[in-house]
Structure formats: structure tokens, C-alpha cells
Amino acid sequence: MSAFSRGTRNVYRNKPRGLVLILILALSVGLFVGLSQATRALTTQTKNLTRILENTIEVRNAGATGMGQGVELIPEQDVVGVKTVEHISQIEKQLLVRNVYSEYFPTISITTGNEPGKPLRVATHGEPAAVRIIAGRDFTEQDQGQNVAIIGQVYAENRDLTVGATFLEPGGEKAQAGGQELEAVITEIEVVGIFTSNFAFGDNQVFLPLKTAQRIYGLDGGISVLWVTVDEIGNVEAVETALRDEFGGTRDVLTGQSKVRFVSQSFDRILVIGKISLLLSLFVGALVVIFTMVLTTQERIKEIGVLKALGASNWEVAFQFIVETSTLVLVGSVLGLASYSTIGPTLINSLLGLDTQTGIQPGIEMGLAPVSSLVSIEYTLQPSVIVLTLLATLAFAVLGSLYPIWRALSLPPAEALRYE
């Protein structure tokens, strides 16, 4: 029977207490890992969104709301002028048509003509949106001009549509674009994908290939919005000025600054909460280890005296206790990691207000969804995270054990033996 095996066996010496300690440790480790995964995801997502928004400039006809209403459309030849501006890495053309339906809620649905291969951008009132396809597929180059659509999940739920199903476009009472009522050619469209954004209004929208939308609504060459992506953040101001010069006040040139502020502030608050929770879970874990060691050594001071009376060196006694704490902490950590793997994603989704099964905002309520639902979280733990967690908790156990053990060992054996 070595000091190692005595140490590991001692974990189960007081089974109820050992179990409670292991469970508390598992909870701390599971929470810590879950929160660090969520915090990391939020940090990455904030950076990504900030970069995307900061790099993007929206060009509309002056006075247009961007939702298919307002003044006349932008002629497609404007794009030629935009292409002459330096530092532009991508130009996206969108046609926005406003459809009104009295039998569904929300009653307004935006149909967006989108260039295949370009990002799917839902029309918003300023809400941050991140479109994710949850069924079917995105557009491909071959879809240009075809009667296919990617529809929002609210739109799909309202009409009981799934991938492969067909619907009529337009299907509402009236359709408007550029401030005028449109004479549309009602066309049967096949659903090739279903998306979610982060809010119900966004999820009540329809994407068609740009050419298809222009054909159905008789707006060949018509564009509502130009999305201009700048190659570097540092060039955004120069491109914005160049675009204003190019259009001479006939177009609204909008940068992402206000959106960035909105997103950053919201994410910053979540991140602060996440980091505080992280520190708290770390603090609880630390307290548990130190409390365990103080308790274990305190109640076994007499035993330490016995071991020393039998000829054990200080190192042999300390090693036995360190093995005991390390075993406790390792079992707790493994259990915590395993718990995270099983219930972590559901728990995080629940904390962030996402659907507990899919991680997607349910999207059946009208209004602004939590910003947290923009986050795409990487739930799977990397092997490096597992190894680092185990090493860190182990190191913590050893360090946390040193003082209580040293205190117990510094007593003369005779005094330790008197301890009750």
C-alpha cells in the first residue's frame, strides 16, 4: 500500500462528504468551462460583427427607408460609378419589396432580391442580424434567375412551408418598392432553404435571386440598396467621402458606426457578466479546494501524528494528502467536463435565451430578440481545453493543499496526537 494508493483511497473514506465535494467541484468546473466557452464565443462574435459592420457602407436613395418604401430605386448603372472608388473589396446589390399580408402576423414581409453567393442581409430597423440557414441550402450561382427562395422560419411556420415546398410570390394584398405599388407576375417559387436571423421581423422575410425578383416585380435593373465592403477599416472614411462625392447628395451613404456602437455596448455588457461569472466559478472552485484541504487536514491532524510516530517523513505524509486532494479535484474536473459535454450546450442556450435544442432564437414573437442570439457558440471542447483545465485544477489542488498540510506537519507529533 503506497502513499499514492492511500491518498486515492482516502477520497472515499467519508463517502457522503467526498461525493458532495466532488459534485461541488464538478459544478464549478462545468460552469467555468461553459462560461469560458460562451465568453470566448461572445468575444469572437463581437470582433467579427464589429469588423463586418465597420467595413460595410450602405448606399440608398436619399430619403429611402430601406424597407421597400420611400423614393424611387437606384438605377443599376450607379454601380459602375461605385466600382471606380478605391479600396472597395465587394459590392452587393439588393432589391427590397414590401409585401402586405392581412392574414398573417407580422403583416409586413420584405422580399429581398439578393445576388447568389453574396451574404443574406435581412432588412432591419437597426437591429443587429446574423442570418443562419437552418434547413436546406444557400443560393448558388446557378440559382440566378431561377424560381427558388430562401425563407425565414416565421414565414415558413406561418405558411407551413418546408424545404422543397412551393408558394406563390407575391402572395399578399399589395407589393411596393421604391415608393410605388407594383404590378407583379405571380410565380410559383420552390423553397430551397430556411433561415433564422435574430428577430421575428427578420424571420418573416424572403430571399429570391436578384434577377428573379426583378423579373417577378417588373423592376429590371432596379436596386434598393448597395452594400459596399471596404478592404480595411482605416479606409472606411475615405470610401464614404468618395461615395458622397460620387453621388452628390442624391444617395444616403451610411456607415456602420451606429450599429457598431449598438452591438458593442450590448456585447460588452454580456461579456462583463460572463467574465464576472467566470471569476466567481473560479473563486468557488478555489474555495472548495482550500476548504476541503483545511477540513481534511484539520480532522486528520491526529492521524498525521500517528503516521509520523510510525516513521513517515513529512514528504510522505504531504504526498499522501496531495494525492488525496488531486484525486478529488481530478474526479470532480472529469465529472464537470463530462457534465458540460452533456448538459452544457442546453444550459448555455438557456442562459443566452436561445432555443435549448437548436441554439436558435425561436422567432415566433414580434420584437427585438436578445443580442445574445447572434452568437454561434462552439460547444465542443477542444482537447487542449480539456488538458489545460485538468492541469490547471491539478496545479490549483497542489498549491491549495500546501498551506494546510504545512501547518499540520509543522506540529510536533506529540501535539498532533493530542488533537481531537
Place this chain on the structure above:
Amino acid sequence: MNNDIISLKGVTKEFRQGATIIHALKDITWNLSNTGKMVAVVGPSGSGKTTFLNLVGALDVPTSGQVIVDGTNIADLTERELTKYRREKVGFVFQNYNLIPNLSVLENIMLPMEFARTPKREALARALGFLGDVNLEHRQKQKPPTLSGGEQQRVAIARSLANDPDIILADEPTGNLDSQTGAEIIGLLKGLAHSKNKTVIIITHDEGIVKIADEHFMLRNSKLTEV
């Protein structure tokens, strides 16, 4: 030539209790020669009997004076040397047995041998031999809490023999036992002292034990005298 096994020279042990200094032992001088006998040390409660035993067993160090065992002054030993001394020179039997509750009887007896780095096979054979000496072979796999007080004390005696020490120090070994079991334990210790040529020092206030012991001393008023 000095044949003393244990020799105390002007040993004083003080304890501090708040602002008060308590003299547990005061200027004790005492010698013990000849091995293979059982020595009883008696004295009233608080006379310093356990302190005396702790000093001889190197569980504590004197405030002043010398505790010399086999020519070595314990007070001069380093921590490492004290550990070696406790491991090789002395074996302890406590009133409360002090067995490790989650180790089996056999593992408890093998524990001091593990500290002495005795090969496992040899340690096992010797532990079984000691179990035979105390008639507990049939209990080898049991945990101490399942044994009676007398059986636990016999395991403790077997454990004290593990590293074949010259001196067995027993602090009130019958204090928690009924008189019949206590007599059996004392008989066992005396038998071991004679058969294995050990010096067994028993701290007790039991007059019956004093009568059985080969030699007995009285610790009173900080003086250890033969009676």
C-alpha cells in the same frame, strides 16, 4: 562502560499555556539498562508520564537536558534523523490504538515497513508473522472498526513490532479495555519483551500492571524513582 539503553539527564519539558508556563517534567535524571524486560512507569494524573514517553519516543523534544538512547542524544537529531529514529528504534502502542480505519489489519501492520522501504513481499511475510504472534491471522483483511477493543490493541502491538525496534513504548495500553482483556494485553507485551528481547515501557496508573512489570518507577513531583 555505560550499558544504559535509555538515559535522561536533567530533562525539563515546559509547555506554554497563554502567559503561564507549565513544567511537565523538571530536571529529570533517569537511566534504564538491560533489555528484554517490561518496565512500568506510574504516577498520578498530570505528573508528566505521557510527556516522558513522548520524549523517549522522539515525538517531542525537551526544553532542556538530554534524552540519550543507545548513545544518541535525541535533542541533537535533525528532522530527518528523528523520522529515522521513530521508524527504526521505537514502536508505539497507544491507549486509543490509533489504527488507520480505512486500511485492513494487515495493511496497518505493513505501514511502518512501507516507511522503512521494506520490500513488499518481505513486509507481507513479516506482518503475517506478527499477526500470528498476536493470534489475529483470521482478522487480517478486516478493517479496524470491525474489531473489538482488545483485538485492535493486539493489532497495534503487532504494528509496533513491524520494524523490529529495540524499544516498545505503550501509553496506557489497557486504558480502554476491560480488566480481563487488559491483563491479556499486558501478558502479551511482557511475553514479547522476554521472547523478542525488547524493552517495553508501559505508562499506566493500573496497580495490577505495576505488579506484573519486571521493573516499575514512580513519576511524582518531577522525580522518576524506582519503587
